[in-house]
Amino acid sequence: MKAAVIREYGTPIEISDVPQPALLADSVLIEVHAASVNPVDEFVQAGYLREMMPLTFPFTMGFDLSGVVVEVGDQVSKFKKGDEVFSRPNGMQAGTIAEYAVIKEEELAIKPANISHQEAASIPLVGLTAWQAMVTKGNLQKGQKVLIHAGAGGVGTLAIQMAKHLGAEVATTTSAVNAEMVKTLGANVVIDYKTQKFEEELSDYDLVLDMMGGEILEKSFKILKKGGCLISIKGEDSKGLAEQYGVRFEAFFMWPSGEMLSQLAQLISEGALKPVIDRTFSIDQVQEAYGYLQTGRAKGKVVIQVK
Numbered sequence: 001m002k003a004a005v006i007r008e009y010g011t012p013i014e015i016s017d018v019p020q021p022a023l024l025a026d027s028v029l030i031e032v033h034a035a036s037v038n039p040v041d042e043f044v045q046a047g048y049l050r051e052m053m054p055l056t057f058p059f060t061m062g063f064d065l066s067g068v069v070v071e072v073g074d075q076v077s078k079f080k081k082g083d084e085v086f087s088r089p090n091g092m093q094a095g096t097i098a099e100y101a102v103i104k105e106e107e108l109a110i111k112p113a114n115i116s117h118q119e120a121a122s123i124p125l126v127g128l129t130a131w132q133a134m135v136t137k138g139n140l141q142k143g144q145k146v147l148i149h150a151g152a153g154g155v156g157t158l159a160i161q162m163a164k165h166l167g168a169e170v171a172t173t174t175s176a177v178n179a180e181m182v183k184t185l186g187a188n189v190v191i192d193y194k195t196q197k198f199e200e201e202l203s204d205y206d207l208v209l210d211m212m213g214g215e216i217l218e219k220s221f222k223i224l225k226k227g228g229c230l231i232s233i234k235g236e237d238s239k240g241l242a243e244q245y246g247v248r249f250e251a252f253f254m255w256p257s258g259e260m261l262s263q264l265a266q267l268i269s270e271g272a273l274k275p276v277i278d279r280t281f282s283i284d285q286v287q288e289a290y291g292y293l294q295t296g297r298a299k300g301k302v303v304i305q306v307k
């Protein structure tokens with residue numbers, strides 16, 4: 001089958017003909033229609049995550065898919081041949097930028113009928129991340145104030161809509177060119193990070209979702225009320241500062257969950273959550289897709305059309 005692979009850590013991605021992955025008893029074989037790219041892919045490719053997620057080569061890239069079930073394993077009960085599904089698979093079963101993928105039943109959800117495969121493939125990794133950060137970890141409640149950094153990105157565009165849906169007051173940082181877009185998604189307060197200082201404009205916030213780290217993470221503590229909460233997905237520890245400010249801090253790495261993805265599918269079906277796609281590339285243009293993502297300017301998600 002055709003797949004976007006690397007042959008060793010740090011080598012360029014190539015389109016290659018590789019064997020189809022073998023079906024496992026607890027998994028389903030999926031004909032992939034669309035996948036998407038994420039900043040973490042670059043870290044995986046470079047080998048920075050090799051302790052947490054050792055790769056076997058050739059390794060197929062990609063952590064998001066939408067497609068159709070073509071075969072189910074013996075232990076699978078919730079899905080059948082012909083189901084349209086989407087998923088963020090675990091690290092050991094990653095490899096979605098390929099014609100076929102084998103995914104665990106517990107990491108799958110039925111694709112919402114009101115969106116395309118391309119749109120569905122833009123959701124799992126960033127959608128689960130935003131939900132886990134704001135709901136599971138951040139316990140965001142109706143009426144609370146939340147600052148979502150980088151509101152125009154893959155995680156941010158979904159996080160804004162979710163926070164709005166939960167009844168929170170949403171502030172976000174973005175460059176001016178994306179101000180209208182984030183307002184349309186539901187942001188009440190838009191901070192142009194190139195001309196304004198969010199730490200001077202905002203105060204008494206209940207929650208901050210940080211994905212930038214460094215100085216932005218440090219300054220974010222200043223806008224929280226006592227007992228507030230800072231959730232970081234950038235992988236930096238800041239427990240010392242949290243103690244100093246009297247707030248809770250947590251950094252985490254998102255985890256796959258078919259059940260949680262089904263909840264997001266429900267929000268999509270109701271129209272409360274809409275996929276935001278910037279550009280779509282064909283599987284043969286996968287290098288260009290990563291090149292575009294790496295500019296750091298994507299507005300929403302970068303999708304790969306596989307079928």
Ligand SMILES: NC(=O)c1ccc[n+]([C@@H]2O[C@H](COP(=O)([O-])OP(=O)(O)OC[C@H]3O[C@@H](n4cnc5c(N)ncnc54)[C@H](OP(=O)(O)O)[C@@H]3O)[C@@H](O)[C@H]2O)c1
Nearest residue numbers: 039129150152153154155174175211233252253254297298
């Ligand atoms: N821990 C986890 O499990 C986890 C999961 C998912 C993502 N992440 C991390 O979270 C980060 C964001 O991921 P993503 O998929 O959303 O990335 P992305 O889509 O590539 O983010 C691009 C967006 O970032 C915005 N941006 C860049 N610099 C900014 C700044 N200084 N202030 C505000 N906005 C800025 C850009 O908006 P402008 O063009 O307007 O600047 C652009 O829209 C990445 O570092 C990723 O590795 C972690």
